Amino acid sequence: MVGVIGNPVKHSLSPAILNAAFREAEMDWVYTAFETPEEKLSDAIRGVSAMGIAGLSVTMPHKAKICSLLDEISESAQTLGAVNCIVNDAGKLKGHNTDGDGFLDAVNHDAGVNVTDKKVLVIGAGGSARSIIHSLGKAGAGEVAVINRTKGKALDAVKLAGPVGKYIEESEISEVVSESDLVINATPIGMSGIGNTTNFPIEPNLLSKGQLVVDLIYHPISTPWLEALKNRGVEAHGGLSMLIFQAARAFKLWTGKEAPVEVMRKAALYEIEKKHNKETFN
Ligand code: NAP
Numbered sequence: 294m295v296g297v298i299g300n301p302v303k304h305s306l307s308p309a310i311l312n313a314a315f316r317e318a319e320m321d322w323v324y325t326a327f328e329t330p331e332e333k334l335s336d337a338i339r340g341v342s343a344m345g346i347a348g349l350s351v352t353m354p355h356k357a358k359i360c361s362l363l364d365e366i367s368e369s370a371q372t373l374g375a376v377n378c379i380v381n382d383a384g385k386l387k388g389h390n391t392d393g394d395g396f397l398d399a400v401n402h403d404a405g406v407n408v409t410d411k412k413v414l415v416i417g418a419g420g421s422a423r424s425i426i427h428s429l430g431k432a433g434a435g436e437v438a439v440i441n442r443t444k445g446k447a448l449d450a451v452k453l454a455g456p457v458g459k460y461i462e463e464s465e466i467s468e469v470v471s472e473s474d475l476v477i478n479a480t481p482i483g484m485s486g487i488g489n490t491t492n493f494p495i496e497p498n499l500l501s502k503g504q505l506v507v508d509l510i511y512h513p514i515s516t517p518w519l520e521a522l523k524n525r526g527v528e529a530h531g532g533l534s535m536l537i538f539q540a541a542r543a544f545k546l547w548t549g550k551e552a553p554v555e556v557m558r559k560a561a562l563y564e565i566e567k568k569h570n571k572e573t574f575n
Contacts, residue, residue, distance in 0.1 A: 395539025
């Protein structure tokens with residue numbers, strides 16, 4: 294038994310993705326959603342040890358608070374102050390963060406790109422941006438520039454990249470964008486159900502062919518921003534692969550086996566399509 298702990302988690306795609314993986318791997322495992330309010334978090338974690346639950350994915354709002362409830366934390370999760378995956382190792386609960394490295398796996402899978410020596414611009418400085426910035430720094434990116442609506446958070450996030458981190462102001466954006474090999478949107482601008490989906494994180498005409506863009510949003514599968522970029526010949530990918538590859542890393546941590554990523558992607562696409570049809574016809 295494994296599952297995801299968060300609040301709310303009813304709409305999480307993780308049960309569909311991970312159960313498809315266990316079926317494909319012919320493993321007698323099950324993954325479920327544990328909707329847990331903050332005040333019950335420590336009881337829930339004690340329950341994980343007590344009942345021998347093999348592991349948990351952790352989502353909002355528990356990623357930070359859960360750190361102090363675990364027996365051990367990986368170096369990356371410690372640096373980020375956020376755990377998104379727990380492994381129950383014979384009663385000892387160890388916290389990891391698979392988001393940033395899952396993102397790097399996704400870029401490698403979708404675009405065949407290794408970020409070593411690349412110039413990268415990250416838009417946003419929230420939880421997902423922070424884990425990506427940290428992984429980019431570890432992976433040897435040449436420069437990790439960060440821009441964010443709230444300056445203080447960007448200044449804090451930039452440090453996670455180490456010496457290649459660089460804070461940038463709004464006035465510097467066009468120059469930095471034009472020099473970037475990879476641009477990442479780690480904000481919800483363009484997401485279904487959030488504000489105006491035709492708002493753009495940055496103007497598409499600042500980018501051109503030869504550059505790579507990843508938008509972490511996976512619902513919708515492709516945003517109007519990504520479509521506008523593709524029309525300009527820019528290679529642009531959505532966030533579905535990151536979702537799959539961070540889950541694939543959790544699967545490996547729990548089971549020791551490689552995850553069947555294509556089956557997981559199919560399961561996620563089916564659920565997103567179902568959500569989309571519900572929104573369209575309601
Ligand atoms: P978060 O921690 O809440 O951070 C949100 C970030 O977006 C912050 O930097 C925030 O700026 C910025 N932001 C929010 N609304 C904005 C607006 N209207 N204009 C400009 N900036 C805005 O969220 P998160 O967990 O990092 O998630 C960010 C996005 O990534 C979401 O779309 C989420 O669905 C997606 N995501 C995808 C995956 C995946 O696996 N593909 C995983 C995690 C998240 P401030 O600092 O100023 O508030």
